[in-house]
Amino acid sequence: MGHTCRPRRAHFATIHRLEDSIVPYNISFISLGCAKNQVNCEQMMASVQAAGHTIQAQPEGADVVVVNTCGFLQSACEEAIDNILEMAELKRAGQVQKILVTGCMTQRYKQDVLNELPEVDGILGTGSYGDICAAIDEVMGASGLRPCHLGSIHTAPQDGGRILSxxxxxxxxxxxEGCDNHCAYCVIPSLRGKYRSRPMEGLLEEARELADAGVKELLVIAQDITRYGTDLNGEHQLASLLRELCRLDFHWVRLHYLYPDEITEELIDTIAEEPKIVKYLDIPIQHCNDGILKAMNRRDTKAELLDLLTKLRARIPGLVLRTSLITGLPGEGEAELEELCVFLRETKIERAGVFPFSPEEGTRAAQMDHVDMEEARRRAELVVDVQSDIIDAYNESVLGTEREVLCEGFDSQAQMHFGRSYAESPDIDGRIWFDADREVEPGTFVTVRLTGVMDGELTGELAEE
Known part of the structure; x- marks a missing residue:
């Protein structure tokens, strides 16, 4: 089951009531995939609420369930189909009237969704999130339309109100939005369009409202944040944007994702100098072998990656790195796999998501010679073993130190509070578990003395303040 979008609060009074939405309906949203997809879902919720509809957390009893899909990998498409079929069961039981499917899977496989999933009452591609209210009216109307909204993925608006989930x-x-990197294994450019930076003025207005609403940790996201601004005036503007964001009332500013070939000296200085920017960088490298990197249309060499990581470690004290790695890529043999393992041991990248190569339909890499999925998974497991040793050593190295932790709740079974430090990003990394002799409210920053490790996650105790 995917992430049910639970409405929290509305932002940005830029969406007006749609007068042609005559009948209010109960709408439920399920969002799958990445944080960027979640933002699209939050924008759709704001549009729906502004049109006079009611948003409910659970799908049971909804007039329309909107399943916002990921289509990045076949496994993501399978997850989306499972969610759609689960909603179809509720529909057959009379607990849901209509099902709308939006997002990357519909953009990628629009005709297949319409032909193979008759339970689906309408679809919206990634260029048509703004049409959600029209689609709701169409599926609920007496005419029984089966809407198919597929607007341009290169010009779709990015702004708009949000209901945070x-x-x-x-x-x-x-x-x-979008991506111009065109890595040989990736379908994102064909699903999200060309790279389009949002103007800084609008971003800062949105960020101010988030800060005023009490948001303490701002996660700056895009498929590639390091290119921010280059499509507007040819200049890298991320460092400038970050300096402005750090003037606002956030406690932490976290960055996802930085592509290694576009990390400028100015950006490194900004990250090092701004105390609000957490010293945690997510830099997807995918591999380290020069031949594989070239075949994948990556613009780095192993030497350049090593130089960058060494420079970042030297200039940003306490830096924690996260990356993404793919095993079984075209051109990878046992020697290249061992090279990757040695690279990890040398660079000691603290956190890594390791994925077996998936030959995605429509990508150049799918046409190249590669190992089968079973072998790619075996190699992924080997790399995970190497990475486990690295994180174990890192955890041991920080025991006895104190960390600022953002408390996120209390687990009644473990009888411990849990939260995250700068070194853990939400929904990606693990937690820090800690004992406290008093109740700690979620959303509160506390100091935790790290004393142990439990199932790969750090544990500690509330330090005297």
């Missing part, structure tokens, strides 16, 4: 203490700020 994250906990009150953090929120995402999407600063750009």
């Amino acid at each position: 994250t906990p009150p203490w953090y929120a995402y700020l999407r600063i750009a």
